[in-house]
Amino acid sequence: MLAVERGILTYSQVTAGMDYDDMLDRGMEETPDINAESTRFEVSDPEVRQEGHATVFENFQTICSDLGREPDHLLKFLQDELGTSAHIDESQRARFTGEFDTRRMQEAIDTYTDLYVICSECGLPDTEIEREQGAEVLHCTACGARSPTSN
Ligand SMILES: [Zn+2]
Numbered sequence: 001m002l003a004v005e006r007g008i009l010t011y012s013q014v015t016a017g018m019d020y021d022d023m024l025d026r027g028m029e030e031t032p033d034i035n036a037e038s039t040r041f042e043v044s045d046p047e048v049r050q051e052g053h054a055t056v057f058e059n060f061q062t063i064c065s066d067l068g069r070e071p072d073h074l075l076k077f078l079q080d081e082l083g084t085s086a087h088i089d090e091s092q093r094a095r096f097t098g099e100f101d102t103r104r105m106q107e108a109i110d111t112y113t114d115l116y117v118i119c120s121e122c123g124l125p126d127t128e129i130e131r132e133q134g135a136e137v138l139h140c141t142a143c144g145a146r147s148p149t150s151n
Helices: 002-006 011-030 034-039 060-067 071-082 102-116
Strands: 048-051 054-057 086-088 094-097 127-132 135-140 146-148
Touching: 060 071, 060 102, 071 086, 071 094, 071 102
Parallel strands: none
Antiparallel strands: 048 054, 054 094, 086 094, 127 135, 135 146
């Protein structure tokens, strides 16, 4: 009411302000780590199912975009990591020869993320893959580090 006495704010402005604070307080209580949450690196869980002796990776494209990497690059890595052949089908899913469960696929993606997405210097995912003299280099746009990938 101090503001009203000073004549700076009208009653409705004060009310609106209070509602807003109220809303803000409630929001903060429900999600106390809202800031940390929005900046955290989130990669979807792989949706994997068996189809005969093949494994269909349903949300392959989603994971590529979560990682910010080319589908071909991830697919090539997964083939090496799982020791099998794979291709992208007409629905843009990845199909692997052989049976691999969700857990195995998750492990392979975690390995890929460590090698090709997360900066080894600062731990942030703000990186891009560059080529220098034919070798792959992980360039971090957050801290500027350049580190060779395993290939
Ligand atoms: Zn970095």
